[in-house]
Amino acid sequence: MFRKSVDGAYRNFSREYGDTIEAVFDPVLYFLVWFEKLLQNSPWPLITLAILILVYLGSRSIYLTIGSLIALLLIGYFGMWEDTMSTVSIIGVCTFMSIGLGIPIGIAMSNSDRARAAITPILDVMQTMPSFVYLIPVVMLLGIGKIPGLLAVIIYAIPPIIRLTDLGIREVDKEVLEAADAFGANKAQKLFRVQLPLALPTIFAGINQTIMMALAMVVIASMIGVKGLGQPVLKAITNQYFTMGLLNGLAIVALAIIFDRVSQSFGKRLQQHRSGSRE
Amino acid sequence: MNKTKIKITNLYKIFGNNSKKYISSVRDGMSKDELLSKYNHVLGLDNINLNVEDQSIQVVMGLSGSGKSTLIRHINRLIEPTEGTVTVDGEDITKLNKMDLLEFRRNKTGMVFQRFALFPHQNILDNVQFGLSIKNLDKSDSIERAMYWIEKVGLTGFENKFPNQLSGGMQQRVGLARALATDPDILLMDEAFSALDPLIRTDMQDQLLELQKNLKKTIMFITHDLDEALKLGDRISILNGGKLVQDGNAEEILLKPADQYVANFVKDVNRIKVLKIKTILDQGGERANSNPTVNVNDSIENCLPAILESQSGLNVIDEKNNFVGSVSKNKIIDILQKSKD
Numbered sequence: 001m002f003r004k005s006v007d008g009a010y011r012n013f014s015r016e017y018g019d020t021i022e023a024v025f026d027p028v029l030y031f032l033v034w035f036e037k038l039l040q041n042s043p044w045p046l047i048t049l050a051i052l053i054l055v056y057l058g059s060r061s062i063y064l065t066i067g068s069l070i071a072l073l074l075i076g077y078f079g080m081w082e083d084t085m086s087t088v089s090i091i092g093v094c095t096f097m098s099i100g101l102g103i104p105i106g107i108a109m110s111n112s113d114r115a116r117a118a119i120t121p122i123l124d125v126m127q128t129m130p131s132f133v134y135l136i137p138v139v140m141l142l143g144i145g146k147i148p149g150l151l152a153v154i155i156y157a158i159p160p161i162i163r164l165t166d167l168g169i170r171e172v173d174k175e176v177l178e179a180a181d182a183f184g185a186n187k188a189q190k191l192f193r194v195q196l197p198l199a200l201p202t203i204f205a206g207i208n209q210t211i212m213m214a215l216a217m218v219v220i221a222s223m224i225g226v227k228g229l230g231q232p233v234l235k236a237i238t239n240q241y242f243t244m245g246l247l248n249g250l251a252i253v254a255l256a257i258i259f260d261r262v263s264q265s266f267g268k269r270l271q272q273h274r275s276g277s278r279e
Numbered sequence: 280m281n282k283t284k285i286k287i288t289n290l291y292k293i294f295g296n297n298s299k300k301y302i303s304s305v306r307d308g309m310s311k312d313e314l315l316s317k318y319n320h321v322l323g324l325d326n327i328n329l330n331v332e333d334q335s336i337q338v339v340m341g342l343s344g345s346g347k348s349t350l351i352r353h354i355n356r357l358i359e360p361t362e363g364t365v366t367v368d369g370e371d372i373t374k375l376n377k378m379d380l381l382e383f384r385r386n387k388t389g390m391v392f393q394r395f396a397l398f399p400h401q402n403i404l405d406n407v408q409f410g411l412s413i414k415n416l417d418k419s420d421s422i423e424r425a426m427y428w429i430e431k432v433g434l435t436g437f438e439n440k441f442p443n444q445l446s447g448g449m450q451q452r453v454g455l456a457r458a459l460a461t462d463p464d465i466l467l468m469d470e471a472f473s474a475l476d477p478l479i480r481t482d483m484q485d486q487l488l489e490l491q492k493n494l495k496k497t498i499m500f501i502t503h504d505l506d507e508a509l510k511l512g513d514r515i516s517i518l519n520g521g522k523l524v525q526d527g528n529a530e531e532i533l534l535k536p537a538d539q540y541v542a543n544f545v546k547d548v549n550r551i552k553v554l555k556i557k558t559i560l561d562q563g564g565e566r567a568n569s570n571p572t573v574n575v576n577d578s579i580e581n582c583l584p585a586i587l588e589s590q591s592g593l594n595v596i597d598e599k600n601n602f603v604g605s606v607s608k609n610k611i612i613d614i615l616q617k618s619k620d
Binding site: 173175176178179180181182183184185186189193194197198 | 355357380381382383384385386388389390392394396397398399400409410412413414457461467
């Protein structure tokens with residue numbers, strides 16, 4: 001009885017508003033498609049060079065840059081370039097959206113204990129609820145495709161950045177905040193000049209986690225039609241193609257390692273002032 | 280006598296969720312312990328009345344928990360009073376609205392903290408500039424002013440270092456420069472030198488006194504160290520359990536302690552080092568040429584060699600070399616004996 005009425009109500013809701021909600025996400029979809037096409041259609045040496053420059057700027061490590069080059073060449077050699085670019089594009093967009101949404105939510109949480117009490121259980125649900133469960137309503141509402149996949153990834157990947165933004169801001173030394181107050185800093189000045197800069201290393205740990213979790217969702221997202229490295233993995237599972245699964249799996253791992261090392265060492269560089277040695 | 284810069288009137292602070300409710304009980308004489316055991320509220324400040332003279336150093340002294348840090352935070356309203364008023368230049372700052380309070384803090388007060396509270400992510404220049412940048416001043420102007428203060432506190436060459444690259448004493452000099460950079464009338468120093476080791480502390484005290492000669496700020500200085508209080512303070516207020524038990528200059532505190540608490544506090548102080556000749560001076564009289572001559576502002580300790588040489592006592596002169604009176608040998612022996620007790 002309960003099940004029927006809830007399902008029925010939701011079905012009616014999605015029939016009525018599905019198109020409208022889909023339209024809301026159209027700009028995101030356009031951007032996602034544009035970004036994917038850009039990565040796929042540009043000549044690969046150009047993309048490789050761009051990635052390597054980003055890797056070097058982020059990590060300042062020549063070894064990591066060379067390692068990334070080798071990984072990218074191997075991915076190309078084994079014919080996984082297009083899928084990899086699809087994955088990079090969706091991970092990239094998901095990460096940016098998670099940052100864009102997650103940091104303001106985290107700031108709001110750090111500002112008020114009430115907001116924190118309200119949001120924390122939602123984050124718990126988002127992280128522990130099996131992804132298939134929330135995929136059902138998303139697919140019912142928006143059908144199969146990139147946007148539902150994007151939503152599923154964001155739902156799964158956004159909690160760490162929210163939590164760690166909140167944590168990072170709350171961890172800022174009370175005395176330093178008092179000093180900012182004593183000099184007459186208003187709320188915005190405190191946030192942008194003191195709280196966020198000091199929370200940045202923690203926030204970066206959150207961004208790193210978000211990227212990792214987004215990558216972990218690639219295979220599940222491929223089940224609802226997101227292109228990328230997840231699809232061949234899925235195909236390999238159903239057809240028992242071991243090598244195909246392994247290679248694509250390794251490509252995901254390679255991406256994960258590159259993203260992880262770059263974002264981590266970038267985060268570390270941000271907190272250089274903490275470990276700065278005396279001279 | 281200068282005019283009053285800060286006037287604190289009937290100031291009460293009760294910590295707890297229902298502080299307003301218990302204010303009348305406290306006013307009727309409920310003690311700190313009773314308030315805590317009965318209502319679980321903490322009495323921070325109990326009817327404080329204090330006038331701080333313009334351009335003077337007012338020391339507030341007490342042990343930890345005496346309410347001295349609470350008191351100083353009422354001057355720039357980092358802590359809201361439960362009742363009472365604090366006026367600065369005749370303006371009641373407890374009535375300021377949010378915007379005016381920010382303006383007040385930006386322009387009228389500077390604060391130095393016990394544990395420095397520098398911004399660890401900013402270099403020294405940006406730390407010193409903080410108050411100026413909050414006011415959105417012209418960038419090159421504020422850099423110039425920050426550099427001036429960095430030089431004043433002797434940290435030229437360290438502008439691009441980060442706070443954790445400096446020693447404690449240097450960090451607190453940054454804290455001092457940061458507080459002075461906005462050129463506030465009032466300098467609030469919350470145990471500013473307590474975290475420093477003794478030699479550096481003495482250095483900083485001397486530096487503060489040296490700066491104050493030209494700056495003429497109104498300084499409220501919190502400390503638990505009596506020697507520091509006696510060295511720096513034009514006036515000294517002693518807090519005990521949130522109550523102001525005595526307010527006076529160094530001599531008054533030493534020679535006429537208001538109660539047993541203050542007496543215990545000053546018991547071990549080396550009196551002859553702190554007391555000046557003028558406090559034991561017999562005015563008028565004749566200059567005795569056989570006796571040595573000392574200045575009114577010398578400490579008794581500094582005059583000891585002269586006393587040993589003297590026949591019957593000392594001639595005392597003021598800064599302009601005018602004879603103002605004498606001190607008999609017996610009086611000095613008296614003081615020396617008393618300080619032994």
